Amino acid sequence: MAASPGALRRAGNEEFRRGQYGPAAALYTRALALLEASGEAAAEERSVLLANRAACHLKDGACRLCVADCSGALELVPFGIKPLLRRAAAYEALESYQLAYVDYKTVLQVDCTVQAAHDGINRMTKALLEKDGVNWRQKLPPIPTVPVSAQTRWSVPSAAAPGVNTPPATAPRGEPDQTAAGTERARTLKEEGNELVKKGNHKKAVEKYSQSLQLSQECATYTNRALCYLTLKQYKEAAQDCTEALRLDPKNVKALYRRAQALKELKDYKSSIADIKSLLKTEPKNTAALRLLQELNRA
Numbered sequence: 001m002a003a004s005p006g007a008l009r010r011a012g013n014e015e016f017r018r019g020q021y022g023p024a025a026a027l028y029t030r031a032l033a034l035l036e037a038s039g040e041a042a043a044e045e046r047s048v049l050l051a052n053r054a055a056c057h058l059k060d061g062a063c064r065l066c067v068a069d070c071s072g073a074l075e076l077v078p079f080g081i082k083p084l085l086r087r088a089a090a091y092e093a094l095e096s097y098q099l100a101y102v103d104y105k106t107v108l109q110v111d112c113t114v115q116a117a118h119d120g121i122n123r124m125t126k127a128l129l130e131k132d133g134v135n136w137r138q139k140l141p142p143i144p145t146v147p148v149s150a151q152t153r154w155s156v157p158s159a160a161a162p163g164v165n166t167p168p169a170t171a172p173r174g175e176p177d178q179t180a181a182g183t184e185r186a187r188t189l190k191e192e193g194n195e196l197v198k199k200g201n202h203k204k205a206v207e208k209y210s211q212s213l214q215l216s217q218e219c220a221t222y223t224n225r226a227l228c229y230l231t232l233k234q235y236k237e238a239a240q241d242c243t244e245a246l247r248l249d250p251k252n253v254k255a256l257y258r259r260a261q262a263l264k265e266l267k268d269y270k271s272s273i274a275d276i277k278s279l280l281k282t283e284p285k286n287t288a289a290l291r292l293l294q295e296l297n298r299a
Helices: 004-019 021-038 043-061 063-076 081-092 095-110 115-132 148-153 179-199 202-215 219-231 235-248 253-265 269-282 287-298
Strands: none
Touching: 004 021, 004 043, 004 202, 021 043, 043 063, 043 235, 063 081, 081 095, 081 115, 081 148, 095 115, 179 202, 179 219, 202 219, 219 253, 235 253, 253 269, 253 287, 269 287
16 A cells, blocks of 8 residues: 555654765655645645655755755745745845845744744854944845745644654754753753663664654754764764764854765765864864874875
8 A cells, every 4th residue: 555645744753863965865855755646735844845845955065956945845834934944044045145044034023932033044144244344134034924824824732743744843853842851851861872882782883862852953962863874884874963063153163073084985075174173173182083183195
């Protein structure tokens, strides 16, 4: 019996939770194809699938694909917080700061309590001031006016699975809200992962860290999972986790070192050297980094 779009979406959500973004995106694509083939309108379901696939693209660094999917999701269901936040993050990564600013501003019209959007506005304001000077606001594209109906749309409680385009939506890129209980549970899961690492069970540790990250995005959890991925020779995943950690803490030594290790194995020597040099600005006498730099210079 063929899988339904809903079953494929749930399977995609599970792959996303495990950090398997490519397989998750493929499942969302299959679900979208089924909806299209059946001729169903299903605007909300299609919007959710596009927004979820966009989250996968963002995790994989495919920012233009992320923008395209978010735009598609927003055409189907305008003013969705998650596609707006994901598109803003993609624009930011592409250095399209004006467009990112507009999306972050739009999010705050929908829900003024979204901290990720406030943080994004602060970053974009600083970047645009540096780029365009004191008159940077005059160069902004129009910021859409959000109707009242959209402002209230996302306030209805939902029991939807993590990653879908429904509330709560205060966290970007497919991650659920951070509540006090969730944060405590995330800490416990991280500690369980740490214990598994000590026992050499890196595969099981990845599962614990992935569950923890669904509840709370912590730099240390990303770097810990990256270490597991390095041990498991999943170098692309290790590099992705380090990139996430560096978004949270741009000078994190472990993230820089482990991404450099992963990039070396991926034969991206130029980027690996750049990470080591960034690390050495913070810790000039870091012997492991100096040794890796020597290896890279010989590569």
